[in-house]
Amino acid sequence: MSASSIPVRIACLAGLLAVLSACATLRTDVPRPVSNALPPTVQSPLAREAQRQAQAHPGQSGFRVLSGNTDALMSRIVLADHAARSIDLQYYIFADDATGRLLAQRLLAAADRGVRVRLLLDDLDVIEQDPLLDALDAHPNIEVRLFNPFRVRNRSLWSKALQFTVDGARLNRRMHNKSFTVDNLFTVVGGRNIGDAYFDAGNEIHFRDLDVLAIGPIVEQTSDVFDRYWNSDAAFPVTAYDVHHATARNLSRTRTTLQGAAREFAESDYAQAMLDALPDGSSADRSGRWDWGAARVVADDPAKVEPGEKRRALLLTHDLRAMLDAATTNVQIVSPYFIPGRNGVEYLHTLAARGVKVSVLTNSLAATDEAAVHAGYARYRRALLAGGVELYELRPLGGAPPIEAHGTSSGISLHAKTLVVDAREVFVGSMNMDPRSRLLNTEMGVIVDSPALARRIMQFFDSATQPENAFKVELVPRAGQSAARAPMRWSARYDGRTVEFDHDPETSAARRARVALMRLLPIESLL
Numbered sequence: 109m110s111a112s113s114i115p116v117r118i119a120c121l122a123g124l125l126a127v128l129s130a131c132a133t134l135r136t137d138v139p140r141p142v143s144n145a146l147p148p149t150v151q152s153p154l155a156r157e158a159q160r161q162a163q164a165h166p167g168q169s170g171f172r173v174l175s176g177n178t179d180a181l182m183s184r185i186v187l188a189d190h191a192a193r194s195i196d197l198q199y200y201i202f203a204d205d206a207t208g209r210l211l212a213q214r215l216l217a218a219a220d221r222g223v224r225v226r227l228l229l230d231d232l233d234v235i236e237q238d239p240l241l242d243a244l245d246a247h248p249n250i251e252v253r254l255f256n257p258f259r260v261r262n263r264s265l266w267s268k269a270l271q272f273t274v275d276g277a278r279l280n281r282r283m284h285n286k287s288f289t290v291d292n293l294f295t296v297v298g299g300r301n302i303g304d305a306y307f308d309a310g311n312e313i314h315f316r317d318l319d320v321l322a323i324g325p326i327v328e329q330t331s332d333v334f335d336r337y338w339n340s341d342a343a344f345p346v347t348a349y350d351v352h353h354a355t356a357r358n359l360s361r362t363r364t365t366l367q368g369a370a371r372e373f374a375e376s377d378y379a380q381a382m383l384d385a386l387p388d389g390s391s392a393d394r395s396g397r398w399d400w401g402a403a404r405v406v407a408d409d410p411a412k413v414e415p416g417e418k419r420r421a422l423l424l425t426h427d428l429r430a431m432l433d434a435a436t437t438n439v440q441i442v443s444p445y446f447i448p449g450r451n452g453v454e455y456l457h458t459l460a461a462r463g464v465k466v467s468v469l470t471n472s473l474a475a476t477d478e479a480a481v482h483a484g485y486a487r488y489r490r491a492l493l494a495g496g497v498e499l500y501e502l503r504p505l506g507g508a509p510p511i512e513a514h515g516t517s518s519g520i521s522l523h524a525k526t527l528v529v530d531a532r533e534v535f536v537g538s539m540n541m542d543p544r545s546r547l548l549n550t551e552m553g554v555i556v557d558s559p560a561l562a563r564r565i566m567q568f569f570d571s572a573t574q575p576e577n578a579f580k581v582e583l584v585p586r587a588g589q590s591a592a593r594a595p596m597r598w599s600a601r602y603d604g605r606t607v608e609f610d611h612d613p614e615t616s617a618a619r620r621a622r623v624a625l626m627r628l629l630p631i632e633s634l635l
Contacts, residue, residue, distance in 0.1 A: 401558025
């Protein structure tokens with residue numbers, strides 16, 4: 109930053125604070141006591157079975173794939189209900205909707221019986237949740253912290269816009285991590301946030317997503333990552349703002365509200381359909397098979413949110429690059445937001461050139477919830493195909509029933525983030541293959557050496573890329589025409605009949621035109 113720009117920024121900040129003087133500001137001197145994960149405790153049949161399984165596989169971790177959205181929700185509820193000592197949650201989004209309130213009610217019930225609950229949320233999308241978070245934090249066994257928070261606690265769009273204008277270099281960097289750890293014995297890691305859209309409970313958008321439920325040494329590693337973020341300089345108690353905070357009376361009212369919301373949810377058609385679909389319980393409380401393998405957690409340093417921290421920005425990227433470097437036969441990539449950049453395109457070309465089959469599943473323009481990101485991806489689509497990369501784009505499946513069929517979601521937009529190399533090594537986590545995940549957001553996930561787990565993730569890929577579920581994108585060169593200039597073709601199956609398109613299918617001309625204009629904008633580094 110130049111010396112001349114400092115007074116301007118200070119003046120802008122002073123003006124901002126004057127405008128928002130009636131609003132609460134962040135107290136950076138607020139006490140932030142260090143706390144760490146509690147030792148594992150075995151006080152329930154569920155915990156004893158997990159410990160027995162882990163002891164039978166020394167040095168390995170066990171995994172179950174949560175590809176079904178209802179299964180993913182019920183697994184979290186079951187874990188919270190069985191918690192005996194601690195629950196640690198780290199999320200980008202924790203919505204104040206039906207499933208968010210249901211989980212909040214189960215967390216409050218756990219705290220009432222003496223369980224310590226730590227909830228760490230990224231502050232970007234905390235808007236309506238403030239009263240709920242304040243009330244939960246008033247419980248003696250619950251602590252809520254916000255990661256990389258806004259300096260002024262005014263949740264209006266104009267306030268956020270003003271703060272981004274002054275402090276955008278910092279606020280543009282967000283915590284995208286996702287984990288749910290109970291008693292230091294169980295953890296859920298993957299792509300889902302907490303909210304109706306991630307569990308097929310909403311009325312608007314549904315995501316096809318994927319998590320893994322894990323036991324064994326990987327759980328302690330996940331707890332270590334949580335502790336690093338919880339105790340970092342970027343994490344502040346929700347009480348760090350100069351406002352009137354929730355009291356025991358607020359907590360009592362919230363308890364009553366959440367109990368009512370839980371009863372309403374239990375009586376809903378969704379809950380009944382969920383029970384009908386899960387006659388043998390959720391993946392969290394079944395005694396069935398685990399997929400075992402050597403595993404490790406990979407995560408960015410929380411200091412990545414500090415502007416200029418480029419070295420830390422590459423921590424997780426380096427681990428995934430090492431996976432890809434070792435590929436010899438095949439690579440399957442699932443990323444809802446896929447912007448490889450020129451270097452990424454060249455790298456995937458080198459993999460394909462040495463005989464590695466590279467297949468990518470991402471969102472179609474019709475399915476994506478981020479048209480600007482699709483514009484960034486579309487810029488490289490033809491080059492990827494010309495270099496031998498297989499491309500599949502998820503079809504929108506709006507109007508399908510809200511309960512899974514064959515282990516996949518009825519959602520209209522892809523949200524899972526996975527990587528499988530040589531049908532053996534697996535990554536499941538929060539990281540998209542785009543510049544924002546690589547350079548701006550913090551991310552985390554697990555890397556597992558397990559052919560059995562790899563097969564299950566590949567089954568998810570194979571199901572999602574069937575012609576009924578995805579468009580296959582190909583180049584169709586004409587006589588004498590190079591592949592780089594060949595037109596693209598999308599194909600899918602409708603009612604048993606293959607249908608081909610010469611443009612992004614199931615989209616309007618206006619939407620395609622807007623994306624074409626977005627491709628001209630120099631915004632790729634922000635996507």
